[in-house]
Amino acid sequence: xxxxxxxxxxxxxxxxxxxxxxxxxxxxxxxxxxxxxxxxxxxxxxxxxxxxxxxxxxxxxxxxxxxxxxxxxxxxxxxxxxxxxxxxxxxxxxxxxxxxxxxxxxxxxxxxxxxxxxxxxxxxxxxxxxxxxxxxxxxxxxxxxxxxxxxxxxxxxxxxxxxxxxxxxxxxxxxxxxxxxxxxxxxxxxxxxxxxxxxx
Amino acid sequence: xxxxxxxxxxxxxxxxxxxxxxxxxxxxxxxxxxxxxxxxxxxxxxxxxxxxxxxxxxxxxxxxxxxxxxxxxxxxxxxxxxxxxxxxxxxxxxxxxxxxxxxxxxxxxxxxxxxxxxxxxxxxxxxxxxxxxxxxxxxxxxxxxxxxxxxxxxxxxxxxxxxxxxxxxxxxxxxxxxxxxxxxxxxxxxxxxxxxxxxx
Amino acid sequence: xxxxxxxxxxxxxxxxxxxxxxxxxxxxxxxxxxxxxxxxxxxxxxxxxxxxxxxxxxxxxxxxxxxxxxxxxxxxxxxxxxxxxxxxxxxxxxxxxxxxxxxxxxxxxxxxxxxxxxxxxxxxxxxxxxxxxxxxxxxxxxxxxxxxxxxxxxxxxxxxxxxxxxxxxxxxxxxxxxxxxxxxxxxxxxxxxxxxxxxx
Amino acid sequence: xxxxxxxxxxxxxxxxxxxxxxxxxxxxxxxxxxxxxxxxxxxxxxxxxxxxxxxxxxxxxxxxxxxxxxxxxxxxxxxxxxxxxxxxxxxxxxxxxxxxxxxxxxxxxxxxxxxxxxxxxxxxxxxxxxxxxxxxxxxxxxxxxxxxxxxxxxxxxxxxxxxxxxxxxxxxxxxxxxxxxxxxxxxxxxxxxxxxxxxx
DNA sequence: TATGAATGAGCCTTCATTCAT
DNA sequence: TATGAATGAAGGCTCATTCAT
Numbered sequence: 001x002x003x004x005x006x007x008x009x010x011x012x013x014x015x016x017x018x019x020x021x022x023x024x025x026x027x028x029x030x031x032x033x034x035x036x037x038x039x040x041x042x043x044x045x046x047x048x049x050x051x052x053x054x055x056x057x058x059x060x061x062x063x064x065x066x067x068x069x070x071x072x073x074x075x076x077x078x079x080x081x082x083x084x085x086x087x088x089x090x091x092x093x094x095x096x097x098x099x100x101x102x103x104x105x106x107x108x109x110x111x112x113x114x115x116x117x118x119x120x121x122x123x124x125x126x127x128x129x130x131x132x133x134x135x136x137x138x139x140x141x142x143x144x145x146x147x148x149x150x151x152x153x154x155x156x157x158x159x160x161x162x163x164x165x166x167x168x169x170x171x172x173x174x175x176x177x178x179x180x181x182x183x184x185x186x187x188x189x190x191x192x193x194x195x196x197x198x199x200x
Numbered sequence: 201x202x203x204x205x206x207x208x209x210x211x212x213x214x215x216x217x218x219x220x221x222x223x224x225x226x227x228x229x230x231x232x233x234x235x236x237x238x239x240x241x242x243x244x245x246x247x248x249x250x251x252x253x254x255x256x257x258x259x260x261x262x263x264x265x266x267x268x269x270x271x272x273x274x275x276x277x278x279x280x281x282x283x284x285x286x287x288x289x290x291x292x293x294x295x296x297x298x299x300x301x302x303x304x305x306x307x308x309x310x311x312x313x314x315x316x317x318x319x320x321x322x323x324x325x326x327x328x329x330x331x332x333x334x335x336x337x338x339x340x341x342x343x344x345x346x347x348x349x350x351x352x353x354x355x356x357x358x359x360x361x362x363x364x365x366x367x368x369x370x371x372x373x374x375x376x377x378x379x380x381x382x383x384x385x386x387x388x389x390x391x392x393x394x395x396x397x398x399x400x
Numbered sequence: 401x402x403x404x405x406x407x408x409x410x411x412x413x414x415x416x417x418x419x420x421x422x423x424x425x426x427x428x429x430x431x432x433x434x435x436x437x438x439x440x441x442x443x444x445x446x447x448x449x450x451x452x453x454x455x456x457x458x459x460x461x462x463x464x465x466x467x468x469x470x471x472x473x474x475x476x477x478x479x480x481x482x483x484x485x486x487x488x489x490x491x492x493x494x495x496x497x498x499x500x501x502x503x504x505x506x507x508x509x510x511x512x513x514x515x516x517x518x519x520x521x522x523x524x525x526x527x528x529x530x531x532x533x534x535x536x537x538x539x540x541x542x543x544x545x546x547x548x549x550x551x552x553x554x555x556x557x558x559x560x561x562x563x564x565x566x567x568x569x570x571x572x573x574x575x576x577x578x579x580x581x582x583x584x585x586x587x588x589x590x591x592x593x594x595x596x597x598x599x600x
Numbered sequence: 601x602x603x604x605x606x607x608x609x610x611x612x613x614x615x616x617x618x619x620x621x622x623x624x625x626x627x628x629x630x631x632x633x634x635x636x637x638x639x640x641x642x643x644x645x646x647x648x649x650x651x652x653x654x655x656x657x658x659x660x661x662x663x664x665x666x667x668x669x670x671x672x673x674x675x676x677x678x679x680x681x682x683x684x685x686x687x688x689x690x691x692x693x694x695x696x697x698x699x700x701x702x703x704x705x706x707x708x709x710x711x712x713x714x715x716x717x718x719x720x721x722x723x724x725x726x727x728x729x730x731x732x733x734x735x736x737x738x739x740x741x742x743x744x745x746x747x748x749x750x751x752x753x754x755x756x757x758x759x760x761x762x763x764x765x766x767x768x769x770x771x772x773x774x775x776x777x778x779x780x781x782x783x784x785x786x787x788x789x790x791x792x793x794x795x796x797x798x799x800x
Numbered sequence: 801t802a803t804g805a806a807t808g809a810g811c812c813t814t815c816a817t818t819c820a821t
Numbered sequence: 822t823a824t825g826a827a828t829g830a831a832g833g834c835t836c837a838t839t840c841a842t
Binding site: 429430431441442445450451 | 831832833834835836
Binding site for chain 4: 422423424425426427508511512548549552553555556559560562563566567582583585586589590592
């Protein structure tokens with residue numbers, strides 16, 4: 001099973017991430033990042049050109065890890081749309097439970113990106129959304145899903161996964177894989193999954 | 201049918217809301233709020249004691265409008281949990297499509313509230329969540345919903361409604377009531393609604 | 401007789417001028433300007449948008465005062481090139497002795513101007529130089545000046561006037577008008593002034 | 601004839617000079633000097649103790665070259681004040697056309713020297729000025745120059761030479777020796793040179 | 801009510817310089 | 822010699838807020 005936890009950034013970038021996640025980009029101070037990183041403010045600028053640069057690095061790192069994993073899974077899972085949706089939701093859930101801060105920042109601070117950077121990040125996010133869209137649409141086409149508005153459903157599914165970052169606590173009652181399981185079940189229901197036997 | 205649109209704040213508070221929604225609390229400048237409101241920065245302080253005060257006012261206004269409507273609907277709809285969930289999701293969807301900015305700010309900028317204010321706002325948010333929780337739980341108890349993890353489902357349902365603010369555009373293809381309709385269907389599926397005939 | 405002294409800037413601009421004159425633009429601190437002006441650093445930004453803006457204001461003010469005076473004198477003095485050169489040198493000398501700091505900054509800190517601002521200032525400087533050029537050239541044409549390289553001579557003359565700022569001290573042995581007198585004599589010699597009787 | 605051009609500094613000092621000449625001392629960054637020199641910023645500090653040290657080195661080098669040449673010429677030219685003034689102006693003109701950047705920095709950045717260093721540099725500059733003063737004064741005493749204010753004239757003459765750095769371009773219409781020739785003529789006029797035959 | 805002027809605190813960033821390697 | 826990493830101090834500028842008018 002996928003383990004995203006190991007990919008969390010350390011050092012200066014980890015410090016930036018932690019601060020961005022708690023206070024938001026504009027509420028975060030370079031000095032506080034530096035302090036958390038055990039560096040002087042000036043020292044940070046050896047590694048990153050600007051505060052904005054740190055935000056970009058945080059986002060790219062997170063989104064790239066997620067995208068790589070997601071596309072690799074989709075490639076290996078075969079062509080069945082149901083299997084594909086299951087894998088996608090699983091990976092999304094694991095990422096959002098194990099890399100909560102990065103996911104939160106990536107979905108929350110896009111508005112704080114300068115235009116040039118924003119474009120690239122939004123493109124990455126869209127690419128992920130389109131994987132879910134395709135799985136649901138294919139499932140509807142194949143008859144695996146009964147669904148009158150597949151485009152909305154896949155958006156709702158992705159939203160549900162993303163929303164994990166709003167409530168999930170690592171020391172809460174559910175492990176990442178338990179969360180993933182429940183989201184998979186929920187996503188299939190949302191998609192209109194109708195196996196021979198009836199309801200899920 | 202409920203019409204939330206009329207309740208949007210005007211004047212200084214509307215200006216604050218507009219800025220908060222686009223730039224976030226910390227990314228918003230008192231001077232920009234003032235400019236948008238057609239006032240001097242100093243002039244704003246005759247209406248609100250501080251920038252924080254404006255945030256609190258924005259949030260209270262939005263959450264109160266929503267809560268009042270929600271509780272009034274719940275009270276009038278009767279005791280059937282299915283009806284109740286339908287009404288709740290409907291109201292949530294209408295609010296999030298018609299008062300997108302307020303909803304966005306209320307769910308996004310809680311972290312920017314000073315502790316004293318935060319408590320009160322979180323309590324209001326929780327109260328709303330609990331309405332959804334209760335509806336799903338009651339439905340499971342009554343056998344209307346087949347659901348192994350009702351608490352998670354009601355959270356997913358609320359998340360879906362809240363996520364509206366991330367993608368809904370007033371000039372997009374769907375009207376608020378169309379969005380509401382689709383969300384109601386999706387919520388019932390998520391809750392595990394199982395009418396006699398089988399699937400929804 | 402022209403009195404430039406009254407035109408010296410006061411207040412914030414005077415403070416900026418004083419600091420620029422002593423430490424140069426890049427060696428000057430906004431905080432020091434503010435202190436000298438009896439304001440906070442932030443307060444300065446009510447009157448000028450930036451440090452660069454203060455430099456531009458200083459230069460424009462000085463060069464405009466000088467240009468206005470110069471062109472008005474030239475207009476009133478008649479067409480005789482000798483008279484014209486005399487008036488020009490006189491005005492230049494008076495300006496450079498009475499507004500030494502402004503002249504110094506205007507001729508020294510052009511390199512510190514951002515390109516857009518630089519163009520305008522250089523144009524003003526050139527316009528002044530061209531007045532001297534014309535006077536000498538006309539004098540050569542009329543036979544009043546015997547001179548094989550008028551263009552260089554007029555440049556030398558202007559340089560001499562500008563150089564005043566490098567050595568003139570208000571509390572030194574020479575008054576502004578004495579300086580002006582000596583410069584006029586020197587300029588006529590440089591120009592190759594040859595009255596009937598011979599040397600000047 | 602004197603050739604100053606060969607004496608221009610290379611390497612790190614040349615880089616410092618180039619930057620100082622364009623941006624001024626305070627506008628120049630150690631890192632930019634290093635970059636131009638093909639070194640790291642830290643590497644520069646193996647050659648010079650500080651940025652100030654580089655400024656001092658630049659100035660001393662230039663002023664020493666000029667002084668040495670000037671005094672050697674004066675020594676060889678004999679006692680005639682006219683010849684002496686001619687040689688002085690010639691050397692000054694050649695130096696300022698061939699070592700423009702150094703001359704510019706030496707006359708412009710004295711204010712950026714720390715007090716201890718400033719004294720020594722000013723002394724060197726004064727020594728040069730005094731050579732010109734003496735030549736004019738001696739000429740007046742000998743009757744070669746007719747001049748009512750010799751001290752001012754010698755200052756004007758030196759100023760004219762120094763001002764070369766403000767307008768001279770190596771790829772312009774005049775060669776260094778042509779500039780020197782015109783300055784010599786001008787200086788003699790300024791000094792009040794009156795050969796038997798009349799005008800110069 | 802409204803505002804122009806003002807400010808202390810703090811922002812992001814850059815500076816000249818040092819030092820372990 | 823050379824440098825990448827680091828830093829204390831300071832830089833220009835903006836912030837939310839106040840107050841006399």
